[in-house]
Amino acid sequence: MTIDSAREAPGLTEAPPPELIQLLTPEGIRVEHPDYPLDLSPEEIRGLYRDLVMVRKVDLEAVALTRQGELGLWASLLGQEAAQVGSGRALAERDMVFPTYREHGVAWCRGLDPLRLLALFRGLSNCGWDPAEHNFHLYTIVIGSQTLHAAGYAMGVQRDGVLGTENAAGTIAYFGDGATSQGDVNEAFVFASVFNAPIVFFCQNNQWAISEPLEKQSRIPLYKRAQGFGFPGLRVDGNDVFACLAVTRRALEAARTGQGPTLIEAYTYRMGAHTTTDDPTRYRLAAELESWKLKDPIERVKAYMVKNELADAAFFDEVDAEAKRYATDLRRRCLEMPDPEPLAIFENVYAEGHSLISEEQRRFAEYLESFDD
Amino acid sequence: MTETLTLAKAMNEGLRRALDDDPKVLVMGEDVGRLGGVFRVTDGLQKDFGEERVIDTPLAESGIVGTAIGLALRGYRPVVEIQFDGFVFPAADQIITQLAKMRLRSLGAVRLPVVIRIPCGGGIGAVEHHSESPEAYFTHTAGLRVVACSNPSDAYTMIQQAVTCDDPVIFFEPKRRYWDKAPVDTAPGRDGWTPFDRARVVNPGEDVTVLAYGPMVKTCLEAASAALEEGRTLEVIDLRSLNPLDIDTVVSSVERTGRCVVVHEAPVFNGYGAELAARITERCFYHLEAPVLRVGGFSTPYPPSRLEDHYLPDLDRVLDGVDRAMGW
Numbered sequence: 111m112t113i114d115s116a117r118e119a120p121g122l123t124e125a126p127p128p129e130l131i132q133l134l135t136p137e138g139i140r141v142e143h144p145d146y147p148l149d150l151s152p153e154e155i156r157g158l159y160r161d162l163v164m165v166r167k168v169d170l171e172a173v174a175l176t177r178q179g180e181l182g183l184w185a186s187l188l189g190q191e192a193a194q195v196g197s198g199r200a201l202a203e204r205d206m207v208f209p210t211y212r213e214h215g216v217a218w219c220r221g222l223d224p225l226r227l228l229a230l231f232r233g234l235s236n237c238g239w240d241p242a243e244h245n246f247h248l249y250t251i252v253i254g255s256q257t258l259h260a261a262g263y264a265m266g267v268q269r270d271g272v273l274g275t276e277n278a279a280g281t282i283a284y285f286g287d288g289a290t291s292q293g294d295v296n297e298a299f300v301f302a303s304v305f306n307a308p309i310v311f312f313c314q315n316n317q318w319a320i321s322e323p324l325e326k327q328s329r330i331p332l333y334k335r336a337q338g339f340g341f342p343g344l345r346v347d348g349n350d351v352f353a354c355l356a357v358t359r360r361a362l363e364a365a366r367t368g369q370g371p372t373l374i375e376a377y378t379y380r381m382g383a384h385t386t387t388d389d390p391t392r393y394r395l396a397a398e399l400e401s402w403k404l405k406d407p408i409e410r411v412k413a414y415m416v417k418n419e420l421a422d423a424a425f426f427d428e429v430d431a432e433a434k435r436y437a438t439d440l441r442r443r444c445l446e447m448p449d450p451e452p453l454a455i456f457e458n459v460y461a462e463g464h465s466l467i468s469e470e471q472r473r474f475a476e477y478l479e480s481f482d483d
Numbered sequence: 484m485t486e487t488l489t490l491a492k493a494m495n496e497g498l499r500r501a502l503d504d505d506p507k508v509l510v511m512g513e514d515v516g517r518l519g520g521v522f523r524v525t526d527g528l529q530k531d532f533g534e535e536r537v538i539d540t541p542l543a544e545s546g547i548v549g550t551a552i553g554l555a556l557r558g559y560r561p562v563v564e565i566q567f568d569g570f571v572f573p574a575a576d577q578i579i580t581q582l583a584k585m586r587l588r589s590l591g592a593v594r595l596p597v598v599i600r601i602p603c604g605g606g607i608g609a610v611e612h613h614s615e616s617p618e619a620y621f622t623h624t625a626g627l628r629v630v631a632c633s634n635p636s637d638a639y640t641m642i643q644q645a646v647t648c649d650d651p652v653i654f655f656e657p658k659r660r661y662w663d664k665a666p667v668d669t670a671p672g673r674d675g676w677t678p679f680d681r682a683r684v685v686n687p688g689e690d691v692t693v694l695a696y697g698p699m700v701k702t703c704l705e706a707a708s709a710a711l712e713e714g715r716t717l718e719v720i721d722l723r724s725l726n727p728l729d730i731d732t733v734v735s736s737v738e739r740t741g742r743c744v745v746v747h748e749a750p751v752f753n754g755y756g757a758e759l760a761a762r763i764t765e766r767c768f769y770h771l772e773a774p775v776l777r778v779g780g781f782s783t784p785y786p787p788s789r790l791e792d793h794y795l796p797d798l799d800r801v802l803d804g805v806d807r808a809m810g811w
Binding site: 208235236237238239240241242243247248250252255257258259260261262263264265266267269270293294297298300301304457458459460461462464465466467 | 509535536540541543545546548549550551552553554555556557558559573576577580581584585586587588589590591592593594625626628648649650680726727728729730
């Protein structure tokens with residue numbers, strides 16, 4: 111087999127296959143799936159819509175701030191709002207999230223102030239929040255590392271003896287299609303599987319790992335990998351917030367009741383660049399982008415709501431206005447954040463006293479004070 | 484209560500005590516359960532504490548350390564065994580990019596009381612990747628504590644101190660000393676234990692300060708006995724903690740002796756001894772009668788075991804270092 115023929119092997123870059131779980135079509139038509147019933151009140155649907163709009167607006171604002179030199183970098187979630195809001199709203203308060211660096215929508219659902227995210231990308235901290243505050247762990251830059259932390263955390267929940275009780279907690283690990291090539295993700299699958307850990311692996315397959323397409327990561331659909339590790343894997347329409355919600359909710363419930371891990375592949379698309387330093391026009395065709403625009407996660411919810419008279423024009427206007435106000439305020443708060451004090455470099459390296467750090471801190475403080483004369 | 488124990492058995496007793504003292508302590512690694520570890524350091528622990536606390540893991544070092552991090556985030560205190568020094572590198576990413584930095588990244592919100600036990604060093608006739616001294620990689624990484632025990636008594640106490648420490652600890656065990664026996668006080672209580680970030684003068688002397696840790700401490704003590712026959716007294720210091728370094732104990736010794744030889748198994752070039760030499764030079768410049776000299780491994784991969792006796796510093800090479808320091 112030649113190298114080229116591998117690219118032509120069946121099943122590599124085909125359109126979403128029929129096993130894609132979908133509850134809302136791109137045209138905004140509600141469809142039922144026998145395994146994933148979902149009953150949402152009009153208020154809940156309006157809430158999801160608001161989340162999607164707010165998250166997109168925060169993201170766009172961060173991109174703008176980066177373009178203006180106010181952030182060092184930003185990893186845009188444009189196009190992935192439904193995957194993040196759907197899965198994020200499936201979480202119970204006790205569940206623990208292990209994100210990558212792009213889970214701004216999940217962070218939003220957990221109640222983490224987006225300002226914290228901006229602080230990281232503005233270079234004010236190397237992350238800077240308490241994971242326990244919102245059960246939202248630190249952003250992780252090294253691809254796939256967090257899946258092992260999540261598996262270990264889930265093993266801890268298991269050892270706490272709370273599974274199947276009202277104190278049960280699920281764990282969800284987010285990662286991208288590129289991360290599935292990493293050893294750590296595969297090791298996380300092994301640990302989760304053999305220990306039957308209460309975890310959901312949530313892969314947002316956005317089709318591109320910087321410039322590398324999915325066929326550079328896998329010859330089979332990603333959700334099928336789970337079978338080789340011995341737990342269920344399924345593929346959901348990642349641009350369908352209803353389906354992402356229903357599927358994740360069920361997988362988390364399985365985790366909490368001791369049924370072990372699930373891999374969810376949210377089939378979606380990164381509409382923007384990998385990060386603001388990237389130029390996607392060098393590696394992908396405009397036509398691909400156009401075809402995914404038709405599957406926009408926000409427009410389809412809006413179409414559904416309009417068709418079913420779940421909201422009027424005033425509601426949509428108000429959500430847009432709220433998002434705009436929020437973004438304006440976020441920008442102001444971002445620009446007002448002060449730089450950390452120089453001696454903060456030495457803080458929190460160790461929990462217990464460390465003579466070398468103390469010595470270097472003292473000397474640097476003396477050095478800084480020498481400028482006061 | 485004082486018992487005579489091998490270093491391996493002292494480790495075992497220390498781990499047993501740690502598991503007894505705190506239900507959140509876990510032991511995990513490859514073969515640590517039913518087998519009791521390839522060196523039997525964890526012998527019998529799974530039988531007594533159960534599979535939920537003494538965990539035979541999949542054969543995946545990154546997975547072992549990565550899941551230990553997650554367990555620590557959930558409130559546990561995992562003690563991880565890396566089977567051999569040369570196998571720690573698949574886990575290096577989790578140790579260096581994750582374990583060492585997570586506390587700082589959370590602005591101090593999370594604690595990571597993870598102990599990574601690494602049987603280290605050569606001298607047991609093993610195949611390649613089983614005899615290395617990777618301490619410099621980890622002492623170079625901020626956020627980790629790195630300690631090395633050299634005798635059964637320290638093995639027993641230091642492992643318990645490492646487990647109760649809220650920082651990640653890389654814990655080196657000198658594998659060719661696992662079978663050495665010495666009295667260990669296993670009475671309950673920690674009164675009188677030397678803090679595990681302190682060095683200890685294990686042989687007082689006047690002529691040359693000899694710095695060592697882990698497996699080389701015994702060799703240096705033998706060298707001190709031999710030197711005595713030539714009328715020289717060597718002050719041997721067991722550093723015990725490599726990061727942080729107890730520089731004050733070192734400095735007060737070198738200020739008296741004026742001479743210092745650093746001994747380790749790892750290659751000398753860019754090794755831990757380079758840090759010691761630089762710091763001692765900075766602090767003791769006007770007291771030094773000779774440059775700080777280093778005795779250690781060569782700038783080669785660890786050799787096949789039939790050659791390891793030439794690679795590892797022995798009594799004669801330590802004494803040669805002492806001669807060079809005295810002859811300056």
